[in-house]
Amino acid sequence: MKYSTRKGNMMVLFILVFGLMGISLVKINHSIVEPKLGGESSIYSKYSSYDDIDTNFEKNSIKLSVSSTKSAPFDLYPIANFTASNQIVYVGELVDFFDSSSSGDIPLEYLWDFGDGMVSSLQNTSHSYNSSGKYNVVLLVTDNDGDSDNASLTITVQDNLYPKAKFNYEISSDEFGELVTFTDETTGGNRPLTYYWTFGDKTYSINTNPIHRYPIKGSYVVNLRVTDANGDSDTINRTINIMIGMTSPHDTGINIPGYSSEILIFSIGFMVILLQNRKINFTEIL
Numbered sequence: 001m002k003y004s005t006r007k008g009n010m011m012v013l014f015i016l017v018f019g020l021m022g023i024s025l026v027k028i029n030h031s032i033v034e035p036k037l038g039g040e041s042s043i044y045s046k047y048s049s050y051d052d053i054d055t056n057f058e059k060n061s062i063k064l065s066v067s068s069t070k071s072a073p074f075d076l077y078p079i080a081n082f083t084a085s086n087q088i089v090y091v092g093e094l095v096d097f098f099d100s101s102s103s104g105d106i107p108l109e110y111l112w113d114f115g116d117g118m119v120s121s122l123q124n125t126s127h128s129y130n131s132s133g134k135y136n137v138v139l140l141v142t143d144n145d146g147d148s149d150n151a152s153l154t155i156t157v158q159d160n161l162y163p164k165a166k167f168n169y170e171i172s173s174d175e176f177g178e179l180v181t182f183t184d185e186t187t188g189g190n191r192p193l194t195y196y197w198t199f200g201d202k203t204y205s206i207n208t209n210p211i212h213r214y215p216i217k218g219s220y221v222v223n224l225r226v227t228d229a230n231g232d233s234d235t236i237n238r239t240i241n242i243m244i245g246m247t248s249p250h251d252t253g254i255n256i257p258g259y260s261s262e263i264l265i266f267s268i269g270f271m272v273i274l275l276q277n278r279k280i281n282f283t284e285i286l
Contacts, residue, residue, distance in 0.1 A: 075105070075145065075147070076103045076104055076105050076143070076147075077103060077104060077143070077147045077149065078101055078102075078103055078104025078108060078141045078142070078143045078147060078148065078149045079101060079102045079103050079104070079141075079149055080101045080139050080140070080141040080149040080150050080151040081099075081100045081101050081102070081139075081151050082097055082098060082099050082100055082101070082139045082151055082153065083097070083098050083100060083153075084096070084097055084098075084137070084153055084155065085097075085098075087153065087154065087155055087156060088155075088156045088158065089128075089129070089155065089156070089157055089158070090157070090158050090159070090160040090190070090230065091129060091130065091131060091132055091157055091158070091159055091160050092128055092129075092130070092160060093128060093160075094126050094127070094128045095126065095127055095128065095129075095155060096124075096125075096126050097112065097124065097125050097126065097127065097137065097139075098124050099123045099124055099139065099141075101139075101141045101149075101151075104141065104143035104144075104147065104149075105143040105144040105145050105147070106143065106144060107143075107144055108123075108141055108142065108143050108144075109121070109141070109142045109143075110122065110123050110139065110140070110141060111139070111140040111142075112125055112127075112137065112138070112139055112140075113137065113138045113139075113140070114127045114129075114135060114137050115135035115136045115137055115138070115155070116129060116130075116135055129155070129157040131157070132157050132158055132159045133156075133157055134154055134155070134156050134157075135154070135155045135156075135157065136152055136153075136154055137152060137153050137154070137155055138150055138151070138152045139151050139152070160190070160230065160232075161188040161189055161190055161228075162188055162189065162228075162232045162234065163186055163187070163188050163189030163193060163226045163227070163228045163232060163233065163234045164186060164187045164188045164189075164234055165186050165224050165225065165226040165234040165235055165236040166184075166185040166186055166187065166236060167182055167183060167184050167185055167186070167222075167224050167236065167238070168182075168183045168185055169181065169182045169183065169222070169238070169240060170183070171240070171242070173244065176213065176246055177213065177214075177244045177245055177246040178213070178214065178217075178242055178243065178244045179211065179212075179213050180211070180212050180213070180214070180240065180242075181209070181211050182197065182209060182210050182211070182212065182222070182224075183209050184208050184209055184224070184226075186226045186234075188228075189226065189228030189229075189232065189234075190228045190229045190230050190232075191228065191229060192228075192229060193226050193227065193228050193229075194206070194226070194227045195207065195208055195224065195225070195226055196224070196225045196227075197210055197222065197223070197224050198222070198223045199212050199214075199220060199222055200220030200221045200222055200223075201214060201215070201220060213246055214242045214245065214246065215245060215246045216242075216245035216246070217242045217243055217244055217245045218241075218242055219239055219240070219241050219242075220239065220240055220241075220242065221237055221238070221239050222237065222238050222239070222240055223235065223236070223237050224236050224237075
């Protein structure tokens with residue numbers, strides 16, 4: 001059957017119209033595929049990729065081919081996270097903050113808010129506080145395409161209490177002489193405290209409240225050095241006077257300053273023996 005040119009053109013138009021009516025929009029994984037005659041469709045999904053899609057449409061002897069090898073990139077959201085070297089610190093003590101954020105479209109940008117009005121844009125940073133209290137530290141992480149996330153941590157800051165060394169003492173007497181009981185009265189400092197006493201007679205003690213007996217009477221300078229948990233220390237000196245030296249239960253009653261009764265008895269006995277051996281006549285000396 002032959003058709004005129006005009007009728008031929010109308011037939012082609014008729015076939016095209018009814019053929020296109022059979023073509024529907026294809027929806028694949030939340031993406032719209034709009035077929036085009038003899039060409040590629042435009043396919044895009046924010047979270048999906050398409051590879052070698054080949055869809056054929058055949059209506060009224062008209063074959064349409066839709067294909068695409070276009071891939072859509074993944075959008076990675078950042079996940080903010082960080083750690084601190086210590087969450088309980090003292091005034092003036094430096095705290096180190098370490099970023100441990102993950103994901104996100106690099107490069108990432110960082111903004112630290114330390115809760116005391118100070119900020120930092122470093123990835124890993126350090127900070128110290130000038131007053132005691134609780135501070136909420138916030139890290140804001142922003143990735144290359146503007147997505148962001150934040151994480152927070154509370155830092156507790158305590159006053160740095162320096163120790164103030166102080167002690168008292170009490171002297172008591174017994175059959176052996178005078179006994180000195182020392183009592184620590186130190187204030188401040190971050191506990192626990194350690195003690196180092198020197199008694200002025202080349203002896204020492206690390207007890208909190210030591211008891212000491214001096215061998216001979218006299219004046220002694222007692223020194224106490226107190227050190228707290230932070231390593232801060234303080235020292236105090238006091239002079240005490242010992243009126244009675246250490247004695248023995250067999251004391252002769254003779255008390256010569258600087259000598260114990262045992263030494264004195266030995267010395268007198270030695271002199272007697274020496275004099276007897278030399279046979280000295282005391283009447284001649286007199």
